[in-house]
Amino acid sequence: MSISGAKGRSAPRPSPSVTAPTDATSPAPLEAVRLAREQKARVGLNLFWRTFFLLALLLVGSILAWLQTLRALEFEPRTLHTAQQIASLVNLSRAALVHSDAIARVSLIKTMADQEGVRILPREPKDQFALLDGTALGNRLTDELTQRLGPDTIVAQSVNGEPGLWVGFNINGDPNWLLMDRSRFSPAGGRTWLIWLITAGALSLAGAAAIARLINRPLKQLSYAANRVRDGDFAASHLDEEVVTSEIREVNIGFNRMAQKLAKLEQDRAVMLAGISHDLRTPLARLRLETEMSVNDDVAREHMVADIVQLDATIDKFLDYARPDHVTLTPVNLHAVVSSCVYAVQDHRELQIAMTIPEDLNVLADEVELARVISNLLENARRYGKGEDTGVANVDIVAKGRENWVLVKIRDHGLGVPPEQLSNLTKPFFRGDSARTAAAGAGLGLSIVDKTVQRMGGIFALANSSTGGLVAHIQLQRASELPDGVDPKQRLQRPSIKRHLPRRRAEDKV
Secondary structure (H helix, E strand, C coil), X not given: CCCCCCCCCCCCCCCXXXXXXXXXXXXXXXXXXXXXXXXXXXXXXXXXXXXXXXXXXXXXXHHHHHHHHHHHHHHHHHHHXXXXXXXXXXXXXXXXXXXXXXXXXXXXXXXXXXXXXXXXXXXXXXXXXXXXXXCHXXXXXXXXXXXXXXXXXXXXXXECCXXXXXXXXXECCEEEEEEECHHHHCCCCHHHHHHHHHHHHHHHHHHHHHHHHHHHHHHHHHHHHHHHHHCCCCHHHCCCCCCCCHHHHHHHHHHHHHHHXXXXXXXXXXXXXXXXXXXXXXXXXXXXXXXXXXXXXXXXXXXXXXHHHHHHHHHHHHHHHCCCCCCCCEEEEHHHHHHHHHHHCCCCCCEEEEEECCCCCEEEECHHHHHHHHHHHHHHHHHHCCCCCCCCEEEEEEEEEECCEEEEEEEECCCCCXXXXXXXXXXXXXXXXXXXXXXXXXCCHHHHHHHHHHHCCCEEEEEECCCCCEEEEEEEEECCCCCCCCCCCCCCCCCHHHHHCCCCCHHHCC
C-alpha cells in the first residue's frame, strides 16, 4: 500500500516487470531481509576464532619446525653412537674369542647368546644376505662401521632369511657373523614422532583457545554493552572499571561515561518533548475552541479545525518517533488488536478494510505499540492508497503463522511507489515529490512503524504488489498462548486513533 509518513504517489503505476517480486500474500520481502541478515552473519568471522586460528597456525608451525630441527640434530649423534657401540661389541667379541681356548670359547659364545642376545656364527660362502636398507641412517651406519672395522666389513639386515642386525668380520682370517637384535639400535619410529606431534599439537591448540578467550573476553563484553546501548538499555551496559589491563580499563571507563551521557540526553529529550507537547497543545485547544465559536463560515471553520487537528496529530508523530526504545513484550492476540484499530476507523468513508486474521493467532509484542503500528499503516493507506476512480482506499489485512513467526500483510490497491523509492520510505522525514503538496504529514509514519517493529524484535519491509498497490509486511515473534484471565476478543480502547484520522472529503484536501 502506498504507506508513508508523507510519501507521495504521483508516480505512474509500476509495471509488473519493475515491481518487487511479491504478491498479495507473499512474504518474500521479509524472508529476503532475514536471509540477507543470516548470510551476513555466516560470512563474518568471529574475533575469537580469528585469534584462535592465528595462534594455532603459529604454534603448529613452530612445532613442525622444532620437529624437523630435533630430527636433524638427533640423526648424526645417534648414527655415531650406534656405530661406536657395534664396533666396540665386535672388537670385544673378537678379542675374547682370540684369547680364549676352545672350551672357554664355546662357553663364551653361549653366555653371550643367553645373556646379551648376541650370537657369533661362522660365515659360509653360500650364505645369502641382504645389505642394510638404503636409508640415510643405514648408509651412514655402514660407512662408520666400515671405517672402524675395516674395508671387508659387511652390514646386513638378514642372512639366509633370518632378520636382524648382522655384521660380518674376520677373526684371525676366519669370516664370522655377529648377530644382534636390530631394535636395540633402531631410531625412534614414525609412530613415536606422530604420537608426540599429536600430543604437542593438542596441548598447543588448548593453550591457543584459552589465550584467545582471555584476549577477546573484554571485546565481547564491550560488544554486548554496545548492543544494549543501541537498544536503549543503558542500565545493562555498564562495564567493569577495575580490570587489571590499563588499556581495557580506560576503554571501559570511557564507554561507561558515554553511556551515562546518552542516558541523560535520552531523559532530557523525553522531558523536553513532554514540555513541548504540553505547551503546544494548550494554545491549539484554545484556537480550536475560538475557531468553532467565532467563525461563521461552515466550510472555513471545518478547514481550520481540520488543520488544527492535523497539527495535533503531527505533534503525536514526533512524540511517537522519539519514544524510548525499551518495550516489554507479552503475548498479545493479533486479531483483537487489529480489530480494535479497524473499529476505530470504521466510520471513515475514505477507507474500506477487509481483514483475514485467525482469532487464535497470538504474537509476542507490546499491545499499545502494536496498535500504534497498525493505526499508522491504516492512516497512510487512507492518505496515499486511494483508487484513481473511486477515491476510496481499499485495504486488505492478512495474517498467518509460520513456525515461530507470524507474518502480517497490509496492502492497499493504490498506485504504488517507484521502485527506487522503496528503500527510502522508512527514512525519517522522507517525502516524495507529490507528498510535498498532497499531504500535510511530517514524514515520520513509516519511520515510526519500522522503529517500533524493530523494538519488538520483528522485521518490517515494503514492496510493490505485482497487481498494483503497496504491501507492508510485518514479521513478529509468535506466542503460544495468552496469560490466564485475558480475553482474546477484548478490544483495545484507543480514543486517540480517530483523532489521528480526521474525516475530510477528498475534494477538500490541499
